[in-house]
Amino acid sequence: GQQVMQIPQYQHVQEGEDFTTYCNSSTTLSNIQWYKQRPGGHPVFLIQLVKSGEVKKQKRLTFQFGEAKKNSSLHITATQTTDVGTYFCAGGTNRDDKIIFGKGTRLHILP
Amino acid sequence: DSGVTQTPKHLITATGQRVTLRCSPRSGDLSVYWYQQSLDQGLQFLIQYYNGEERAKGNILERFSAQQFPDLHSELNLSSLELGDSALYFCASSVGRGRGETQYFGPGTRLLVL
Numbered sequence: 001g002q003q004v005m006q007i008p009q010y011q012h013v014q015e016g017e018d019f020t021t022y023c024n025s026s027t028t029l030s031n032i033q034w035y036k037q038r039p040g041g042h043p044v045f046l047i048q049l050v051k052s053g054e055v056k057k058q059k060r061l062t063f064q065f066g067e068a069k070k071n072s073s074l075h076i077t078a079t080q081t082t083d084v085g086t087y088f089c090a091g092g093t094n095r096d097d098k099i100i101f102g103k104g105t106r107l108h109i110l111p
Numbered sequence: 112d113s114g115v116t117q118t119p120k121h122l123i124t125a126t127g128q129r130v131t132l133r134c135s136p137r138s139g140d141l142s143v144y145w146y147q148q149s150l151d152q153g154l155q156f157l158i159q160y161y162n163g164e165e166r167a168k169g170n171i172l173e174r175f176s177a178q179q180f181p182d183l184h185s186e187l188n189l190s191s192l193e194l195g196d197s198a199l200y201f202c203a204s205s206v207g208r209g210r211g212e213t214q215y216f217g218p219g220t221r222l223l224v225l
Contacts, residue, residue: 031211042113042201042216043154050211088154092211098167099209101146103153 002027004091006102014110019076021105023089030094032065032072038085081109115217117202123223129190132220136183136204143185145177149198160185161208192224
């Protein structure tokens with residue numbers, strides 16, 4: 001079945017360093033969504049990408065959708081302590097209405 | 112605050128028991144999703160209901176069942192509970208059938224099976 005793999009599973013960075021998490025699907029996606037879950041909280045929607053090669057920015061966050069629509073990345077520039085949490089990607093296909101979540105990348109910021 | 116409510120917040124029960132988790136979607140949202148989150152498995156999609164009918168099914172065990180009522184709230188029933196069912200259960204809602212839609216998550220119900 002369809003799988004969405006996310007790497008790395010954990011990442012520790014010094015405050016001020018950059019961070020990137022990658023998402024890879026075994027099948028072509030119709031769209032990809034990114035969510036952030038703070039420790040002890042619930043997932044919160046960040047953004048959705050639908051077009052091949054699409055790049056979107058939200059302040060220090062840059063999201064990319066691959067040309068083949070099978071991979072995506074989230075890059076955070078100059079991390080801050082407020083960036084701590086787990087970042088999930090979630091992919092949807094044209095086949096059905098399900099979206100499959102990756103297992104997430106847990107970001108820890110070292111002061 | 113996402114507008115999605117879940118009750119109870121915490122639940123402690125014993126193996127073999129049955130529990131019901133409740134979710135009220137955001138006003139106007141027709142789809143409700145259920146997810147299970149455990150430490151090593153990330154977010155596992157269980158099931159989706161749209162306007163009262165089952166829309167999509169994920170890795171939901173036969174011991175688990177769900178329904179969506181005419182007022183659009185949903186319940187997830189977990190029976191013959193096992194230790195491994197201990198997890199955080201999230202409900203989410205979206206406006207329509209789900210494809211490409213933002214999902215708004217509730218605060219979750221933390222279930223502990225002893």
